[in-house]
Amino acid sequence: MAKPVALVTGASAGIGYELAKVFAENGYDLIVSARREERLQQLAEDVGSLCSVDIVVADLGKARGPATLLEAVAKLGKPIDVLVNNAGIAASGPFQSLKRSQVKSILQVNIRALTELTYELLPDMIARESGKILNVASVVSFQPVPGMSLYAASKAFVLSFTESLSEDLKGSGVTSTALCPGPTRTEMVADIKNMELAGPFMSDARQVAQEGFRACMGGEVVRIPGLMNQAMVTWSQYQPRWLVRFLSGLAARNSFNSVNMGQTKASMPE
Numbered sequence: 536m537a538k539p540v541a542l543v544t545g546a547s548a549g550i551g552y553e554l555a556k557v558f559a560e561n562g563y564d565l566i567v568s569a570r571r572e573e574r575l576q577q578l579a580e581d582v583g584s585l586c587s588v589d590i591v592v593a594d595l596g597k598a599r600g601p602a603t604l605l606e607a608v609a610k611l612g613k614p615i616d617v618l619v620n621n622a623g624i625a626a627s628g629p630f631q632s633l634k635r636s637q638v639k640s641i642l643q644v645n646i647r648a649l650t651e652l653t654y655e656l657l658p659d660m661i662a663r664e665s666g667k668i669l670n671v672a673s674v675v676s677f678q679p680v681p682g683m684s685l686y687a688a689s690k691a692f693v694l695s696f697t698e699s700l701s702e703d704l705k706g707s708g709v710t711s712t713a714l715c716p717g718p719t720r721t722e723m724v725a726d727i728k729n730m731e732l733a734g735p736f737m738s739d740a741r742q743v744a745q746e747g748f749r750a751c752m753g754g755e756v757v758r759i760p761g762l763m764n765q766a767m768v769t770w771s772q773y774q775p776r777w778l779v780r781f782l783s784g785l786a787a788r789n790s791f792n793s794v795n796m797g798q799t800k801a802s803m804p805e
């Protein structure tokens with residue numbers, strides 16, 4: 536019997552790398568995608584004894600990136616059982632200080648690519664009355680974050696889209712799940728300024744991936760890994776918005792020196 540197939544974007548590092556491993560450990564074949572081929576080869580070596588791994592190098596920051604990935608997936612001829620939209624990038628600093636290329640890349644990777652991949656792969660899942668979409672959002676999906684405004688807004692999009700989609704898909708046999716991690720030890724947040732402040736909220740990428748897998752398999756709509764993160768999100772929903780945006784900006788500025796946006800580092804504002 537053919538194994539089910541999970542397509543994981545951003546599988547070359549961090550949460551995506553761990554998600555791919557967790558799917559492999561749970562009986563899935565993999566199609567993994569990112570820009571760094573050597574990292575994907577390493578992943579294929581790590582899980583090669585468990586499952587088959589197809590590698591697709593695609594830059595989702597380019598307008599044609601999603602189409603490149605979808606064409607390669609179509610050539611493989613394997614139906615996708617789970618789409619994991621994990622690839623994401625961040626930039627920090629006041630919005631007006633971001634480079635035009637950063638703005639375009641965040642919109643393209645975090646919103647456009649995720650939406651296009653979902654739109655194009657859904658019809659086949661619906662026709663087969665079976666499938667799962669796992670979108671990686673964030674705790675910042677729930678609140679504005681001054682100093683990371685575009686990133687937080689892009690993750691608010693992911694959460695809102697995924698929740699609405701889950702209702703649109705009711706009765707279709709297809710589910711959609713938003714995984715909303717708090718700060719997680721990956722390349723994206725490697726440069727921590729204040730460990731005492733950030734430490735209690737920091738998660739491990741593997742634990743986040745395991746929670747994401749379980750939530751996806753259970754058809755949960757929203758999963759926030761970690762008690763501290765759940766408490767913070769719940770607390771913030773009962774506070775005035777001026778207080779939430781003031782505190783989230785303060786926390787972001789004082790927790791990290793920079794966030795890693797692919798190859799470039801963006802400094803946090805003082």
Ligand SMILES: NC(=O)c1ccc[n+]([C@@H]2O[C@H](COP(=O)([O-])OP(=O)(O)OC[C@H]3O[C@@H](n4cnc5c(N)ncnc54)[C@H](OP(=O)(O)O)[C@@H]3O)[C@@H](O)[C@H]2O)c1
Pocket residue numbers: 544545546547548549550551568569570571572574593594595596597600621622623624644671672673674715716717718719720721722723724795797
């Ligand atoms: N770390 C956190 O604190 C945290 C918290 C909440 C949510 N998240 C979300 O979790 C997801 C994974 O983040 P992470 O922390 O694991 O980050 P990461 O370690 O920086 O990994 C990001 C992944 O996305 C891929 N990617 C980036 N730009 C791409 C592009 N243009 N085209 C294709 N792939 C691209 C990267 O691969 P290549 O560079 O090889 O292309 C890499 O595999 C993101 O959606 C992020 O927003 C992270």
